[in-house]
Amino acid sequence: MTHEVDILIAGAGPAGCAAAYDLAHAGRHVLLLDKRNFPRHKPCACGLTRKTLKALRYSVDPVVERVCHEIVLQQATDPNSPRPRNSEVRVKTRNPICAMAVRERFDNFCLQQTLLAARQGGSIELRKIDRIAALRESPDSIEFDIITSRGLETLRAPILIGADGSNGQTRRLCHGAQRPPSAQDDDGFALEATVPYTPLPATLPGGTAPHDLVFDFAPLPGGYGWLFPKADHINIGVGAFAPAAGASHAQIKQVTRALLLDYAQQKLGVTTLAHITGQQLGMGGHNYIPRGRVLLVGDAAGLVDPLTGEGIHSAIVSGQAAAAAILSNSTNIAATYARKLTPLQETLAFSHRAARAFYAQPERGFKAMRFRVMRSLILKTYADGLPHTRLLTALAKLTT
Ligand SMILES: Cc1cc2nc3c(=O)[nH]c(=O)nc-3n(C[C@H](O)[C@H](O)[C@H](O)COP(=O)(O)OP(=O)(O)OC[C@H]3O[C@@H](n4cnc5c(N)ncnc54)[C@H](O)[C@@H]3O)c2cc1C
Structure with a gap:
C-alpha cells in the first residue's frame, strides 16, 4: 500500500x-x-558560530554550555629548523565568536x-x-x-x-x-572524544588552559586538531577537510585513533580516551x-x-x-x-x-x-x- x-x-x-x-x-x-x-x-x-546562531529561528541558549570570545590558533614550525616549536596566535573580540554545545x-x-x-x-x-x-x-x-x-x-x-x-x-x-x-570523493573525515576537566591541570601540557578554544594546524596536513571547551569536559578531535588535488584520500587515512590518542597525550597529558567516534563530512x-x-x-x-x-x-x-x-x-x-x-x-x-x-x-x-x-x-x-x-x-x- x-x-x-x-x-x-x-x-x-x-x-x-x-x-x-x-x-x-x-x-x-x-x-x-x-x-x-x-x-x-x-x-x-558542536561549535556554533555567530552566523549559525543567527540563522536559527529560535534561541538555543538553554543548551549553550559556554561562550568563547577568544580563539587560539596553533601551528608547528618547520621541523627542520634548529629550534622547532609550536607558534600561537590568539584572536580576541568583545563579541562572542562561538557558542559551545553538546x-x-x-x-x-x-x-x-x-x-x-x-x-x-x-x-x-x-x-x-x-x-x-x-x-x-x-x-x-x-x-x-x-x-x-x-x-x-x-x-x-x-x-x-x-x-x-x-x-x-x-x-x-x-x-x-x-x-x-x-x-x-571530496568528503572530509574527523574523529572526536571527550575528556572531563577534573583530572586536568590549570596549564595543559600543550601550553593552553582547559577553557581555551583551540584550532591547531600542527598534527596533520589538510586539517587540524581542536580543543572545544564545554561545561564539564573538553571535546578533543582531529579532522582532515582540505580538498588537496588527488591527495584527499591520503589525508583522510591519516585521521586515525592512534593520531587522536597521540594528540590527546600531547595536548592534555591523557593516555586513554573513552568513546572515540568519527564520521565523514559531506x-x-x-x-x-x-x-x-x-x-x-x-x-x-x-x-x-x-x-x-x-x-x-x-x-x-x-x-x-x-x-x-x-x-x-x-x-x-x-x-x-x-x-x-x-x-x-x-x-x-x-x-x-x-x-x-x-x-x-x-x-x-x-x-x-x-x-x-x-x-x-x-x-x-x-x-x-x-x-x-x-x-x-x-x-x-x-x-x-
Ligand atoms: C567529528 C566532527 C566534528 C564536527 N564539528 C563541527 C562543529 O564544531 N561545528 C559545525 O558547524 N560542524 C561540525 N561538524 C560538521 C557537522 O556535524 C555536520 O556538518 C552537520 O551535522 C550536518 O548536518 P545535517 O543535518 O546535514 O546532517 P546530520 O547532522 O548528520 O543529520 C543527519 C540525520 O539523518 C539521519 N539519517 C542518516 N541516514 C538516514 C536514513 N537512511 N534514513 C533516515 N535518516 C537517516 C541521522 O540519524 C541524522 O539524524 C563536525 C563533524 C564531525 C564528524
Missing part, C-alpha cells in the same frame, strides 16, 4: 529540522524520517522546537525507520520505499528533502545529475546542482566548509532554502532551490580555493595573521560569514 505524503524529509539533524520548521510554520504537512531515536549521539564538536542535546532541543512549530497550523509526523530501501522518481512524484519495524512501506510525495547527512542514503540513491558531482557541494524532485541539503549535499570543517550553519541555511523553494509554489522547485542556495555555494567555492591555498602552506597563512586587519577578517569570516569578496580584496591587497 502506498501512503501519500505532502512533504517528505529524510533526516532530522540540523538540515532536516530547519526545513521542517519553516514548512510546518507555513502550514504544510511534513513526514520527518530518521533512522535513530532522539536524543542520539552524533560525532560533532551535539546530542543541541539536536534534541532543535527537534523539540521544530515539533512545536507545527502548532502554527501545519503538522510534523516524526517516524523512526530502519532504512530506505529504494527511491524512484517520476515526472510528478517521488516514491520512497522504507523499512520500518512493521516491514516494507511505500511513501509517495511531490518532493523529498534529503537531509540524512554524509553517510545517508539519499545522496547515494540520487543517481546521475542529481548527485552532487564531487561529493563523497563536501564538494559548491558544485551541487539541484534537479528534479529530490532536494539535497546539509551534509547530504556536501555543504561542509572545507576551510573550517564547519557544517551546521550550511545545514540550517540549506534546509531553510529548500523550504523556501517549496513554499514559493514555483513550477520548478529545484531551480528555485538552486537560486536560493547560490550565495552559500559561492562562499563555499571561495572556501574551497582558500582551503587549498591555506593547507598547502599553513605557515604562510600564519604569517598573514601578523596583520591585525587580517586577523579580524579571518575571525569575522569564521564567526559571521562575511561576504567572501571582502576577504578576497583584503588578501589581494596584502599579498601585492
Whole structure:
C-alpha cells in the first residue's frame, strides 16, 4: 500500500529540522524520517558560530554550555629548523565568536522546537525507520520505499528533502545529475572524544588552559586538531577537510585513533580516551546542482566548509532554502532551490580555493595573521560569514 505524503524529509539533524520548521510554520504537512531515536549521539564538536546562531529561528541558549570570545590558533614550525616549536596566535573580540554545545542535546532541543512549530497550523509526523530501501522518481512524484519495524512501506510525495547527512542514503540513491558531482570523493573525515576537566591541570601540557578554544594546524596536513571547551569536559578531535588535488584520500587515512590518542597525550597529558567516534563530512557541494524532485541539503549535499570543517550553519541555511523553494509554489522547485542556495555555494567555492591555498602552506597563512586587519577578517569570516569578496580584496591587497 502506498501512503501519500505532502512533504517528505529524510533526516532530522540540523538540515532536516530547519526545513521542517519553516514548512510546518507555513502550514504544510511534513513526514520527518530518521533512522535513530532522539536524543542520539552524533560525532560533532558542536561549535556554533555567530552566523549559525543567527540563522536559527529560535534561541538555543538553554543548551549553550559556554561562550568563547577568544580563539587560539596553533601551528608547528618547520621541523627542520634548529629550534622547532609550536607558534600561537590568539584572536580576541568583545563579541562572542562561538557558542559551545553538546551535539546530542543541541539536536534534541532543535527537534523539540521544530515539533512545536507545527502548532502554527501545519503538522510534523516524526517516524523512526530502519532504512530506505529504494527511491524512484517520476515526472510528478517521488516514491520512497522504507523499512520500518512493521516491514516494507511505500511513501509517495511531490518532493523529498534529503537531509540524512554524509553517510545517508539519499545522496547515494540520487543517481546521475542529481548527485552532487564531487561529493563523497571530496568528503572530509574527523574523529572526536571527550575528556572531563577534573583530572586536568590549570596549564595543559600543550601550553593552553582547559577553557581555551583551540584550532591547531600542527598534527596533520589538510586539517587540524581542536580543543572545544564545554561545561564539564573538553571535546578533543582531529579532522582532515582540505580538498588537496588527488591527495584527499591520503589525508583522510591519516585521521586515525592512534593520531587522536597521540594528540590527546600531547595536548592534555591523557593516555586513554573513552568513546572515540568519527564520521565523514559531506563536501564538494559548491558544485551541487539541484534537479528534479529530490532536494539535497546539509551534509547530504556536501555543504561542509572545507576551510573550517564547519557544517551546521550550511545545514540550517540549506534546509531553510529548500523550504523556501517549496513554499514559493514555483513550477520548478529545484531551480528555485538552486537560486536560493547560490550565495552559500559561492562562499563555499571561495572556501574551497582558500582551503587549498591555506593547507598547502599553513605557515604562510600564519604569517598573514601578523596583520591585525587580517586577523579580524579571518575571525569575522569564521564567526559571521562575511561576504567572501571582502576577504578576497583584503588578501589581494596584502599579498601585492
Ligand atoms: C567529528 C566532527 C566534528 C564536527 N564539528 C563541527 C562543529 O564544531 N561545528 C559545525 O558547524 N560542524 C561540525 N561538524 C560538521 C557537522 O556535524 C555536520 O556538518 C552537520 O551535522 C550536518 O548536518 P545535517 O543535518 O546535514 O546532517 P546530520 O547532522 O548528520 O543529520 C543527519 C540525520 O539523518 C539521519 N539519517 C542518516 N541516514 C538516514 C536514513 N537512511 N534514513 C533516515 N535518516 C537517516 C541521522 O540519524 C541524522 O539524524 C563536525 C563533524 C564531525 C564528524
